[in-house]
Amino acid sequence: MRQPARMLLGLLFVWSSVNAQQPADYALIPYPQQLTAGKGSFSVTARTVVVIPVNQRFKSEADLLSGLFKPGFGTALNVEAKLQKRSIRLVYDAMITAPEGYHILITPQQVTLSAAYPAGMFRAVQTIRQLLPAAIENPGERVTEVSLPAVTIRDEPAYAWRGLHLDVSRHFFSINYLERMIDRMALYKFNKFHLHLTDDQGWRVEIKKYPKLTEEGAWRTFNNQDSVCMQQAKDNPDMAIDPAHIVQKNGKTMYGGFYTQEQLKKLVAYAAARHIDIVPEVDMPGHMMAAINAYNYLSCDGKNSVFGELFTAPMCPCQPAVFRFAEDVFTEIMDIFPSKYIHIGGDEVDRTHWEKSDACKQLMAKEGLKNTAELQSYFIREMEKFFNAKGRTLIGWDEILEGGISRSAVIMYWRNWVPEAAVKAAKNGNVVIMSPGEPLYFSNEQDKNSLPSVYYYNPIPKDLTLAERKNIIGGQGNTWAERIPTEQRADYMIYPRMTALAERLWTNKDDYASYLQRLNAHYTRLDRLKVSYRLPDLGLLESYAFTGNTTLTIEKPIPTLTIRFTLDSTLPAALSGELSGPLTISESKLVRVAAFKPDGSRGDVYDLHYRKEELAVPATVAAAANGLACSWFRGSFTATIALFAKTPDGSSIAGAITVPKEAQSPAFGLQYRGYINVPQDGIYTFYLTCDDGGVLKIADRLVVDNDGLHAAKEKNGQVALQKGLQRFALDFIEGGGGYTLKLQYSFNGSAPQDIPAGWFKH
Numbered sequence: 001m002r003q004p005a006r007m008l009l010g011l012l013f014v015w016s017s018v019n020a021q022q023p024a025d026y027a028l029i030p031y032p033q034q035l036t037a038g039k040g041s042f043s044v045t046a047r048t049v050v051v052i053p054v055n056q057r058f059k060s061e062a063d064l065l066s067g068l069f070k071p072g073f074g075t076a077l078n079v080e081a082k083l084q085k086r087s088i089r090l091v092y093d094a095m096i097t098a099p100e101g102y103h104i105l106i107t108p109q110q111v112t113l114s115a116a117y118p119a120g121m122f123r124a125v126q127t128i129r130q131l132l133p134a135a136i137e138n139p140g141e142r143v144t145e146v147s148l149p150a151v152t153i154r155d156e157p158a159y160a161w162r163g164l165h166l167d168v169s170r171h172f173f174s175i176n177y178l179e180r181m182i183d184r185m186a187l188y189k190f191n192k193f194h195l196h197l198t199d200d201q202g203w204r205v206e207i208k209k210y211p212k213l214t215e216e217g218a219w220r221t222f223n224n225q226d227s228v229c230m231q232q233a234k235d236n237p238d239m240a241i242d243p244a245h246i247v248q249k250n251g252k253t254m255y256g257g258f259y260t261q262e263q264l265k266k267l268v269a270y271a272a273a274r275h276i277d278i279v280p281e282v283d284m285p286g287h288m289m290a291a292i293n294a295y296n297y298l299s300c301d302g303k304n305s306v307f308g309e310l311f312t313a314p315m316c317p318c319q320p321a322v323f324r325f326a327e328d329v330f331t332e333i334m335d336i337f338p339s340k341y342i343h344i345g346g347d348e349v350d351r352t353h354w355e356k357s358d359a360c361k362q363l364m365a366k367e368g369l370k371n372t373a374e375l376q377s378y379f380i381r382e383m384e385k386f387f388n389a390k391g392r393t394l395i396g397w398d399e400i401l402e403g404g405i406s407r408s409a410v411i412m413y414w415r416n417w418v419p420e421a422a423v424k425a426a427k428n429g430n431v432v433i434m435s436p437g438e439p440l441y442f443s444n445e446q447d448k449n450s451l452p453s454v455y456y457y458n459p460i461p462k463d464l465t466l467a468e469r470k471n472i473i474g475g476q477g478n479t480w481a482e483r484i485p486t487e488q489r490a491d492y493m494i495y496p497r498m499t500a501l502a503e504r505l506w507t508n509k510d511d512y513a514s515y516l517q518r519l520n521a522h523y524t525r526l527d528r529l530k531v532s533y534r535l536p537d538l539g540l541l542e543s544y545a546f547t548g549n550t551t552l553t554i555e556k557p558i559p560t561l562t563i564r565f566t567l568d569s570t571l572p573a574a575l576s577g578e579l580s581g582p583l584t585i586s587e588s589k590l591v592r593v594a595a596f597k598p599d600g601s602r603g604d605v606y607d608l609h610y611r612k613e614e615l616a617v618p619a620t621v622a623a624a625a626n627g628l629a630c631s632w633f634r635g636s637f638t639a640t641i642a643l644f645a646k647t648p649d650g651s652s653i654a655g656a657i658t659v660p661k662e663a664q665s666p667a668f669g670l671q672y673r674g675y676i677n678v679p680q681d682g683i684y685t686f687y688l689t690c691d692d693g694g695v696l697k698i699a700d701r702l703v704v705d706n707d708g709l710h711a712a713k714e715k716n717g718q719v720a721l722q723k724g725l726q727r728f729a730l731d732f733i734e735g736g737g738g739y740t741l742k743l744q745y746s747f748n749g750s751a752p753q754d755i756p757a758g759w760f761k762h
C-alpha cells in the first residue's frame, strides 16, 4: 500500500488506495472465494452514510463499519435505515445460505454488502476494512476522504471452525491483550478463541464458590520456565518476565494474575459482537496443581503437589467431592461463557497416584473399570453427561479417545505421533478439530519453513470417506506460553503464522506466491495495529563454505527494514554497521546479521558461519558398491554422539536416506556410512530436516549440526568438494513420538533437491 499522499496545502490528507486493476492488488487475507476486479473506486467521506434495512437488521455490524472511519475522519459515519445515493448499503439476502457467507459489490457510485446472517455481514465488513488503506487502523492524522477499489466479491469459508488458542496459565496475559487479539482475529476472519484458563502453573478464572483458586492458585514464585525466559531475556527483551504481572505478596515476589467474571463477561460480549465465540478450557483431570495446592482434598493423597515432580498433577476422580468440585467449577464457567462448546482438556494425565489410591480401587471395582485409563474415560464420560444436561458440548484433547468416548464429544487433535487418533475419531462419528503440534503449535520456534508449512497444512487426514471428512470441522493454531512471557513475544510467535492459517481455513486454495505478496502489504497494517510480528525470513544459510573470497548480499524483504551486522560476535544493535551493499568475506568468520524495523526493534539474529576451505580431495577407493552402510541402534538417545559408544543392533545397505523398516522402534539411532559421489568441483549445500537429531559430515567436515531432541526442523550448511567419492557420515536419533528424516542438496544456486540414489556408495 502506498503511504498517505499529502494534499496541496495544509493539514488535510487523502489516502490513496491501491491501484485496483489487477486482482493481486486486492491484498485480502484470507483471499475471497471469488473476486472480480472492477474499474475505478468509491470515495468515502465523513458524509457517506451506512444504510441498513428498516428492521434495523445488521445494526451492530453497521456500527462497527462506521466506527472504522472515526480515527481518520474524527467522526464515525452515520448509520441510517433510509435509502440514500452514494451510500454503503448493508442488504439482507436470503439466497446467501452459508452462515458466514457474504457478497460485496463496489462501484464508483455505491457500495453494497449482502448477507443473510449477521456473522456473514460482519465478515464482509472485515473485507471492507482490508480494502481500505492500512492507515485506517491507526492514522495519527486527519483525512477527508478514503477510497475503496471497485470490485465484486462472493465469499464464504471452507471450514466452520477457524480457531486460535492462547495459554494464559503458564504466563498471564492482560484482558486488554485478549481484546486486541480478538480484534486481530476478527480482521482475519477467525471465529473461535480458545482460552486455556487453568494449568499446573496458574489458575486464571475467578470461581466464586472456590475463592482460593485465584487468591492462591493465580500466584506462584518464579519457576524453572521463568528462569529459562530470564536467561534468554539477556539477548532479547521480549523474553523478560512482564513486570505488569509481578507483585509483592506476604513479603514474597510472586508472578501471576487472573480475570474476574465481570471482565470475562465483557470480553465474551466484545468477541460476540465480532462473531467470535470464546471457548473456555478448564483442564481436568490432569494439569491441576494450582487447584490442588489451594484445595488439597482434590488430590488422591490430600497433599500439595510440587511443580515438576509429576508430569502433570492430576486431581483424584474417585471421590464424590472431587466430582462436585468439577461440576461447581463448570457451572460457573458456563455462566460466564455462553459458548456451545466447553473444553475439559483431558490431556497428559499422570495416573501414578490413582494406581495407589484405595478410593480409586473401590470406584474401579464398583464401575467395572479394568485400569486407570478406563477410570480417566469414566471421569470424562460422567462430565460429558453433566455438560450435555446443561445443553453444552464437551471438547477434549485427543487423549480422551483412549479408553472409550461417546460419539457426541468433540475431539481436538494435537498429538502428531498418534496420527490414527484423528482418523479413528472421525470414523467413529466424532466431530474433530485439527490442531496438530506440527505445524499448528504457534509456540514452536519458527524458521523459514514455518509459514509455508502452516499455509500448506491440509486438515483432512488421508483414509477418510467423503462422509467421514465432514466430521473434520476445521483447525486451530495453539499458543502455549511456557516460554512466552510477554505480549510482544506472543505476537512474534502468532504473527504472521495465523494469517497463513486464516487463509487455509477460509479460502483453502494453494497459491502461496500470491499469499506472500498480499502478506507483504499486510505488514504495514500490522505495524499500524502495533503487532510485534516476526519479520519475514532473510533467506540465509547457517554455514557457508568458500574458497578464495565470497560476498554476502541480503535482499530486504520489506523496503523499510535496515539490515545490520557485526563481525566481532556481538549481537547486532542499533549502532552496528549497516549492510547496504555486498560485504566481502575473505577469511573464516562469524557474521551476525539482523533486520531492524523503523521503530528500532530487532528481528531474528542470524549467525552465519563462514568457513574458508580448500575443495576436499576425494577418497581413493578401488571400487564402491551402490548404497550406504546403515547401522541401527535400539534405545533412547539424547544426542547422536551417544551412538559411538554402542554396538549396533543390526545393519543393512540403504539405497537412500530412508529409515530401514527393521530399524524402526519407538526410539532408535542410525548411522549411515560410505561415500557420496559428487559430479563436479564446487560448493555444495546440504539441507537436513530431522525429528529428532541429525549430524552430517562430508569429507570429515561438519556440514550440518541438527542434533538433539526436537520437532522436525531443517538446518543447512555448505562444503567445498572436488568431484568424486567423498566420505559421507550421517548420524540420526529418534527419541520417540514419530520421526522425520530428509536430506537434500543444492549446487550453483539451484533449489534444494533430492540426492540422486546413484550418488551413494559404500
Ligand code: ACM
Pocket: 347, 348, 397, 414
Ligand atoms: C497439549 O499440548 N498438551 C494439548
